[in-house]
Amino acid sequence: NGSLSAVDPEIAAVLDAELARQRGTLEMIASENFVPRAVLQCQGSVLTNKYAEGYPGRRYYGGCEAVDVAEELARDRAKSLFGAEFANVQPHSGATANAAVMHALAQAGDKLLGLDLAHGGHLTHGMKLNFSGRLYDVASYEVDPATHVIDMDLVRKRALEHRPEVIVAGWSAYPRQLDFAAFRSIADEVGAKLWVDMAHFAGLVAAGLHPNPVEHADVVSSTVHKTIGGPRSGFILAKQEWAKKINSAVFPGQQGGPLMHVVAAKAVAFKIAASEEFRERQQRTLDGARVLAERLAAQDVTEAGVSVLTGGTDVHLVLVDLRDSQLDGKQAEDLLHEIGITVNRNAVPFDPRPPMVTSGLRIGTPALASRGFGEAEFREVADVIAIALAQGAAADVDSLRARVQRLADDFPLYEGLEQY
Numbered sequence: 189n190g191s192l193s194a195v196d197p198e199i200a201a202v203l204d205a206e207l208a209r210q211r212g213t214l215e216m217i218a219s220e221n222f223v224p225r226a227v228l229q230c231q232g233s234v235l236t237n238k239y240a241e242g243y244p245g246r247r248y249y250g251g252c253e254a255v256d257v258a259e260e261l262a263r264d265r266a267k268s269l270f271g272a273e274f275a276n277v278q279p280h281s282g283a284t285a286n287a288a289v290m291h292a293l294a295q296a297g298d299k300l301l302g303l304d305l306a307h308g309g310h311l312t313h314g315m316k317l318n319f320s321g322r323l324y325d326v327a328s329y330e331v332d333p334a335t336h337v338i339d340m341d342l343v344r345k346r347a348l349e350h351r352p353e354v355i356v357a358g359w360s361a362y363p364r365q366l367d368f369a370a371f372r373s374i375a376d377e378v379g380a381k382l383w384v385d386m387a388h389f390a391g392l393v394a395a396g397l398h399p400n401p402v403e404h405a406d407v408v409s410s411t412v413h414k415t416i417g418g419p420r421s422g423f424i425l426a427k428q429e430w431a432k433k434i435n436s437a438v439f440p441g442q443q444g445g446p447l448m449h450v451v452a453a454k455a456v457a458f459k460i461a462a463s464e465e466f467r468e469r470q471q472r473t474l475d476g477a478r479v480l481a482e483r484l485a486a487q488d489v490t491e492a493g494v495s496v497l498t499g500g501t502d503v504h505l506v507l508v509d510l511r512d513s514q515l516d517g518k519q520a521e522d523l524l525h526e527i528g529i530t531v532n533r534n535a536v537p538f539d540p541r542p543p544m545v546t547s548g549l550r551i552g553t554p555a556l557a558s559r560g561f562g563e564a565e566f567r568e569v570a571d572v573i574a575i576a577l578a579q580g581a582a583a584d585v586d587s588l589r590a591r592v593q594r595l596a597d598d599f600p601l602y603e604g605l606e607q608y
């Protein structure tokens with residue numbers, strides 16, 4: 189038979205092992221989530237066979253009548269979910285969405301002002317090895333050294349100093365909301381375009397639990413796979429005046445044929461994101477992050493030199509500062525991994541350690557909220573993390589792992605899923 193296990197048992201074993209890993213551990217990487225089965229179905233469907241260069245009604249290939257419907261649904265749902273005038277749902281990823289945004293908004297050599305990577309910004313906001321750092325003239329703003337919060341007076345100062353063509357507001361590791369109106373007013377003052385990259389917090393925006401950047405920004409980019417919990421991919425929203433430029437920057441500017449199986453899965457994800465059940469899940473995501481930040485502020489943890497950057501969180505993640513701890517980021521990540529909790533080490537602002545080691549952890553709650561965790565379960569996992577980080581090498585790994593295993597067992601994942 190032509191099933192995966194018959195055709196390629198080695199890859200079938202990889203899928204098996206990954207499903208077992210996801211089921212048996214607690215996923216707390218802030219950028220990850222579990223997609224619903226309807227999304228898995230689209231992504232494993234015959235839509236993967238279809239070439240559809242161009243846009244609905246204006247394709248360069250025949251036979252697009254079915255996939256056109258999927259793309260139109262995805263665009264309409266994205267616009268209605270975020271209150272946007274225009275949507276492009278073809279970007280293969282957040283990074284290609286961002287490359288297209290810069291392609292549409294600026295010329296090579298123009299100045300881009302974004303949050304420093306070491307302070308929570310993303311590679312595509314100006315890191316020197318990335319397209320953004322190679323094609324554009326990059327300037328950065330940083331967080332305040334005392335509060336670790338973005339100081340809008342400093343952003344304004346940098347904007348006046350550098351006179352950028354584009355200002356990007358958005359982050360990969362920052363635990364607070366951004367002041368989009370203040371960014372807009374600074375952009376207007378220096379004649380810059382405002383681009384918001386909401387990749388991380390888009391699900392919170394969709395649920396109405398975070399300010400919506402769409403009304404303030406010229407262009408908004410996002411991923412679909414983080415808080416939204418859809419397929420791994422990107423999309424772009426914009427004011428109508430940018431529609432033509434964005435479309436042509438995505439195709440033919442950045443990409444060839446869109447991944448129509450993923451576009452269909454985006455439509456599904458946007459439909460789900462408009463539901464009451466989705467709003468309730470995003471609320472549990474926020475509650476879980478708050479519970480975690482509160483537990484990590486307790487005495488047993490702070491006495492061990494572990495603290496929470498900015499003292500808390502408004503979003504789906506917590507940044508743990510280990511600069512005064514016995515553990516560095518790598519050791520803390522490995523310790524939690526041994527216990528069955530997956531997180532990623534993350535540089536903190538002004539980090540004295542190298543990027544492969546770091547002095548921080550980024551811990552997020554979206555995947556566990558999708559798995560069904562509520563406040564009681566987040567309290568339990570927060571306690572396990574707090575004990576591990578406070579006790580370090582002395583922690584009783586076996587007993588903490590048993591507590592994690594109980595939580596994983598209580599919330600079965602993808603029950604009965606037949607992968608191949």
Ligand code: PLP
Nearest residue numbers: 281282283310359360385387411
């Ligand atoms: N933008 C931000 C703010 C992100 O955090 C990320 C992902 O880490 C991206 C863009 C890139 O997304 P992708 O990994 O899909 O290219």
